[in-house]
Amino acid sequence: xxxxxxxxxxxxxxxxxxxxxxxxxxxxxxxxxxxxxxxxxxxxxxxxxxxxxxxxxxxxxxxxxxxxxxxxxxxxxxxxxxxxxxxxxxxxxxxxxxxxxxxxxxxxxxxxxxxxxxxxxxxxxxxxxxxxxxxxxxxxxxxxxxxxxxxxxxxxxxxxxxxxxxxxxxxxxxxxxxxxxxxxxxxxxxxxxxxxxxxxxxxxxxxxxxxxxxxxxxxxxxxxxxxxxxxxxxxxxxxxxxxxxxxxxxxxxxxxxxxxxxxxxxxxxxxxxxxxxxxxxxxxxxxxxxxxxxxxxxxxxxxxxxxxxxxxxxxxxxxxxxxxxxxxxxxxxxxxxxxxxxxxxxxxxxxxxxxxxxxxxxxxxxxxxxxxxxxxxxxxxxxxxxxxxxxxxxxxxxxxxxxxxxxxxxxxxxxxx
Amino acid sequence: xxxxxxxxxxxxxxxxxxxxxxxxxxxxxxxxxxxxxxxxxxxxxxxxxxxxxxxxxxxxxxxxxxxxxxxxxxxxxxxxxxxxxxxxxxxxxxxxxxxxxxxxxxxxxxxxxxxxxxxxxxxxxxxxxxxxxxxxxxxxxxxxxxxxxxxxxx
Numbered sequence: 001x002x003x004x005x006x007x008x009x010x011x012x013x014x015x016x017x018x019x020x021x022x023x024x025x026x027x028x029x030x031x032x033x034x035x036x037x038x039x040x041x042x043x044x045x046x047x048x049x050x051x052x053x054x055x056x057x058x059x060x061x062x063x064x065x066x067x068x069x070x071x072x073x074x075x076x077x078x079x080x081x082x083x084x085x086x087x088x089x090x091x092x093x094x095x096x097x098x099x100x101x102x103x104x105x106x107x108x109x110x111x112x113x114x115x116x117x118x119x120x121x122x123x124x125x126x127x128x129x130x131x132x133x134x135x136x137x138x139x140x141x142x143x144x145x146x147x148x149x150x151x152x153x154x155x156x157x158x159x160x161x162x163x164x165x166x167x168x169x170x171x172x173x174x175x176x177x178x179x180x181x182x183x184x185x186x187x188x189x190x191x192x193x194x195x196x197x198x199x200x201x202x203x204x205x206x207x208x209x210x211x212x213x214x215x216x217x218x219x220x221x222x223x224x225x226x227x228x229x230x231x232x233x234x235x236x237x238x239x240x241x242x243x244x245x246x247x248x249x250x251x252x253x254x255x256x257x258x259x260x261x262x263x264x265x266x267x268x269x270x271x272x273x274x275x276x277x278x279x280x281x282x283x284x285x286x287x288x289x290x291x292x293x294x295x296x297x298x299x300x301x302x303x304x305x306x307x308x309x310x311x312x313x314x315x316x317x318x319x320x321x322x323x324x325x326x327x328x329x330x331x332x333x334x335x336x337x338x339x340x341x342x343x344x345x346x347x348x349x350x351x352x353x354x355x356x357x358x359x360x361x362x363x364x365x366x367x368x369x370x371x372x373x374x375x376x377x378x379x380x381x382x383x384x385x386x387x388x389x390x391x392x393x394x395x396x397x398x399x400x401x402x403x404x405x406x407x408x409x410x411x412x413x414x415x416x417x
Numbered sequence: 418x419x420x421x422x423x424x425x426x427x428x429x430x431x432x433x434x435x436x437x438x439x440x441x442x443x444x445x446x447x448x449x450x451x452x453x454x455x456x457x458x459x460x461x462x463x464x465x466x467x468x469x470x471x472x473x474x475x476x477x478x479x480x481x482x483x484x485x486x487x488x489x490x491x492x493x494x495x496x497x498x499x500x501x502x503x504x505x506x507x508x509x510x511x512x513x514x515x516x517x518x519x520x521x522x523x524x525x526x527x528x529x530x531x532x533x534x535x536x537x538x539x540x541x542x543x544x545x546x547x548x549x550x551x552x553x554x555x556x557x558x559x560x561x562x563x564x565x566x567x568x569x570x571x
Contacts, residue, residue: 354480356455357424360536364420373456386456386478415424416481 012308014315019307020396022047033366036404041186041214041345041392042370043236046300050240053299054292064288066265080291083298084281090301091231092222093248097280100247100254101289105213106136108232108247109180111284112209113140115260116230116253117178123149125177128206130155130163130192131382132185135375137211141180150177159383161188161337169200176206183215187374187390188337189320189345191215198227207253213237217394218316218343220309223248235293239395240300244293247284254280261286304395312395316344319393323402330409336388347374347388350409353416355387361415362389365408422532423539424481427489432481437491441474446556448566450477450549452541457483461549468498470554475546482530482539487546489527499554506547513540 020026023045028035037045057079063072065080084096093099102108117127127141131154145152153176155168163181172179179201184191198208209230215221216233223231230253235244249257259266259277263286268276277283304312323346327333332351350358359371370390373380380386391405441447441462450459459477463470473491477484494502508521512531520528533543545568552566 354455356457356480356539356542357482360423360539361420372454380456386458411420415420416429 012311012314014307014311014395016315016396016398020398022049022303023396024048024051026396030366030368031364036365036367036401036408038391038393038397038401038405039368039370040217040237040394040397041390043242044217044239044394045396046239046241046296047303049303050296050299054241054296057292057295062291065291066282076291079295080289083294086298086301087246090221090305091216091246091248092224094224095251098248098251098254100249100281100284101294102232102245102247102284103243103290104234104236104245105211105232106245108230108245109136109209109211110140111247111260112230112232112249113144115257115284116207117141117144117150118147119258121148121150121177124175125150126153126171126173126175127151128153128155128168128171128176128179128201130168130181131157132161132163132188132190132376132379133180133182134186134211134213135377136213137180137182137209138378141178154378155181157190157379157382160339161185161190162339163190163192163197165193165196168197172200172204172206174204176201176204178207178209180209181211183210183212183221184218184343184345185337185339185376185379186214186345187376187379187388188339188347189214189342189392190337190339191341191343194226194228202227214345215343217304217312218309219313229253235297235300238297238300239303240297241290241293244290244297246297251280254284257284259283259286263287265289307395313343315395316393316397319397319399319402320344320346322399323391323393323405326402326406327409330406330413332413333409336383336385344394345390345392347390349385349388350412353412355389357416358389358409358412361412362405362408365404365411367405367408369405423536425529425532427526427529428481428485431485431488435475435484435488437474437488437495439474439476441472444474446553448549448552448556448568450545450552451567451569452479452483452545453569455480455542457542457545459483459487459546459549461487461546461553463550463553468500470494470497470502473550475549479545480539480542482533482542483545486530486543489529490546490550493525493527494550502550502554506551509547510544513543 025045061075063076065077084099087099088096153171156164201208207229210228212233217238229250231248236242266286334349336347355371372387444462445465447462457479462474464472475487511518548568552568
């Protein structure tokens with residue numbers, strides 16, 4: 001992954017005007033101005049294809065899955081399991097047994113923490129995360145540390161937002177049981193060298209979980225090429241619905257893990273003396289899942305693949321380069337996160353204007369950005385900042401959107417003098 | 418709506434040059450306030466004379482609304498007693514949250530905060546300092562030298 005300059009030149013071009021027509025929400029106005037949506041890193045919008053797929057299912061095919069023999073139940077089961085196969089192909093997993101549907105990235109990480117780590121880690125064992133992680137890839141491991149007595153280690157970054165790879169390698173030892181890292185930093189956009197991180201961890205016998213929430217929407221992810229053991233992501237950042245996400249896990253690891261939640265669908269037989277658990281992936285999917293969400297996610301994957309992930313990566317890389325260049329021309333702007341390898345996100349501050357005030361003024365101009373600590377408070381502390389403003393780009397963003405952002409920042413300067 | 422309704426000159430001025438800014442030593446009471454949503458943090462220090470706030474200072478980092486609100490509050494409550502401050506807080510709360518609320522003349526410069534109610538996401542910025550002040554008042558004089566009380570808007 002990583003849209004380098006050479007890739008940007010070679011990649012096919014995205015027809016953004018056509019793409020924009022696929023997203024009805026982009027037609028609306030905010031505060032009397034056309035919506036400029038620069039918050040896809042928090043949640044992307046949905047194309048008509050996803051809205052239709054969900055509506056079609058809810059209108060014509062809904063019933064519970066893996067139960068009844070009636071026509072609707074079979075249609076729902078087929079659509080749900082079809083979505084699982086769609087996900088498998090999207091990330092190139094070996095088997096649909098390795099695809100667990102969850103609520104989102106957060107639930108996927110918690111599943112691994114409680115079902116993989118908690119039963120087998122003990123005092124003296126170590127978990128490594130990096131300094132730029134989202135709280136969802138910090139707190140579940142802190143909970144495991146409290147529960148088992150194992151220790152959390154933090155691989156440092158530099159001020160540009162790049163992992164200090166040699167420092168990370170120094171932390172690795174036979175005590176390291178698990179390495180949990182972001183593929184792309186949600187606060188800074190840095191792309192981490194996942195393959196190298198995985199290889200170094202495996203050399204010490206450690207298992208690697210990758211938080212791919214910010215990576216999957218922006219480039220082709222191949223879990224086998226990365227070599228990771230677990231990969232977690234959310235549907236709603238990938239132009240799909242909220243409340244659906246995916247945990248990929250290598251089959252032998254998932255087989256070795258106890259169920260996380262108990263209930264219907266995850267069992268083969270139940271008696272008061274002994275219950276036997278279902279096979280993968282059902283073992284980890286207790287209760288009725290988010291059926292329409294999975295179907296919407298499959299439609300979203302069809303959609304982004306129809307645009308071409310290389311074209312998407314190149315398009316967003318151009319916007320990041322443009323936004324970085326244009327913002328740097330504004331006096332008082334600091335770009336936060338200047339890693340050599342970045343995807344889709346530009347975080348910044350403006351001297352004399354708190355990010356929260358910036359957010360309000362930009363919204364007034366119709367420009368939606370995220371402001372705050374981006375659920376990465378340890379990273380903000382390291383950078384010495386209470387908050388930043390963050391523009392994040394998706395398939396539907398244009399050069400005009402960047403111009404609107406720049407103009408709105410001029411307005412902020414005007415208000416604050 | 419005009420942004421100037423939110424960012425009035427009084428607000429911008431108190432953001433740029435907050436009054437009563439800094440630590441108060443010695444203080445009879447202090448409390449920390451934190452708005453996790455935006456990262457605003459402030460500490461309110463009080464010197465009391467019985468029920469009356471003899472002196473107040475605050476320090477911290479926050480957006481223009483939270484900084485200006487704390488600055489305006491510090492001016493407004495200096496020399497007032499707990500009952501008067503309670504009344505003032507009630508009026509401010511109404512001003513920040515009720516549509517069509519008319520600023521009570523007794524609010525003085527605090528009335529400049531009336532634009533905030535059009536921005537529901539920002540109401541907590543303006544009210545953080547008042548909740549923090551309340552926590553400091555409740556701790557009273559016996560709280561000296563202890564870890565400050567903490568209030569959070571979440």
